[in-house]
Amino acid sequence: MRILAINPGSTSTKIAVFDGVKEVYVKNIKHSVDDLKDFEKIFDQYDFREKVILDELKKEGFEVSSLDAVVGRGGLLKPIPGGVYRINDKMIEDLKEPRMGEHASNLGAPIANAIAEVAGRDIPAFIVDPVVVDEMEDSARITGMPELERVSIFHALNQKAVARRYAREKGVKYEDINLVVAHLGGGVSVGAHKKGKVIDVNNALDGDGPFSPERSGGVPAGQLVKMCFSGKYDMGTILKKLKGKGGLVAYLGTNSAYDVEMRVKDGDKEAEKVYKAMAYQISKDIGALSAVLEGKVDAVIVTGGVAYDKTFMSWIEEKVSFIADLVVYPGEDEMQALAEGCFYAISGDISVSEYE
Secondary structure (H helix, E strand, O other), X not given: OEEEEEEEXXXXXXXXXXXXXXXXXXEEEEOOHHHHOOOOOHHHHHHHHHHHHHHHHHHOOOOHHHOOEEEEEOOOOOOEOOOEEEOOHXXXXXXXXXXXXXXXXXXXXXHHHHHHHHHOOOOOEEEEOOOOEOOOOHHHHEOOOOOOEOOOOOOHHHHHHHHHHHHHHHOOOHHHOEEEEEEEOOOEEEEEEEOOEEEEEOOOOOOOOOOOOOEOOOOOHHHHHHHHOOXXXXXXXXXXXXXXXXXXXXXXXXXOHHHHHHHHHOOOHHHHHHHHHHHHHHXXXXXXXXXXXXXXXXXXXXXXXHHHOHHHHHHHXXXXXXXXXXXXXXXXXXXHHHHHHHHHHHOOOOOEEEOO
16 A cells, blocks of 8 residues: 655655555655745645645656555644544635644645545545644633633644554554553643543643743743733743743753753753753653543553653653553654554544544
């Protein structure tokens, strides 16, 4: 089964060709400022990016007609349950508007659908677990302030992929087990997976939850309000402090967890203190979500780029090993996750949903 996976980013388009779930080709196509300068809106780039992909495939000798399926990165759609979705006109319409916000990932589904049509033979086109996956229980949405409601925006693609991978390795169904999954990247999301649904998770986009390399995490509300009205900062600056210039950036001047890891190894005590605090906060959220699952946790899974750091993982393991075994899947292989979702949907192991 030959699958093409497409993942548009702000200044690049990543493509990969898979035979089943085995990657046989990958390319990160860079787009310069000049390439994109004439496009006012994200969706205006549609024709340009589709042509770039088709040209790249042709150059590498991959015939579009040889494809059996195409899968694109899901964009900012309305909140939907997790899973694999067939790309349809309603989905493309919602991404074209865009009703939920502009992001390069909004191009994933329309381009995947167009290339599937070029391939012919009525091959399917899908998206898998977009960031707007929402399976939260009602109790998890209530904040204590009626004007504000917690929303579900997190690293759904990678969290769901590693959860399903763990289930396959154990010979069980994802829908039959409970997991706490922590994704550790530029942002951090920690989710409670209860029998196939993420019933509670922090909003990783806005900086809720533990602090991370680029996000402040949940800060003291009263102090934040006073800071906002102090007259020293405008709204844009405050938002940057929460997302982009918070976390490791604010304390240590870098958003690279690897750089911090090296500083710790070189004996930098301040870097170690802050880095350990990040592990502490992540561990605390893992514990909190274990309570959401009533202590019935089959495994604690940690994934994302920071998970490559064995010392950091040992700090987390020290605090959470009493809950369940810690399983580490380092890195964030979005292309593999897309291909796996597509493959197992066609194989019948994952049901295919319709976007409405």
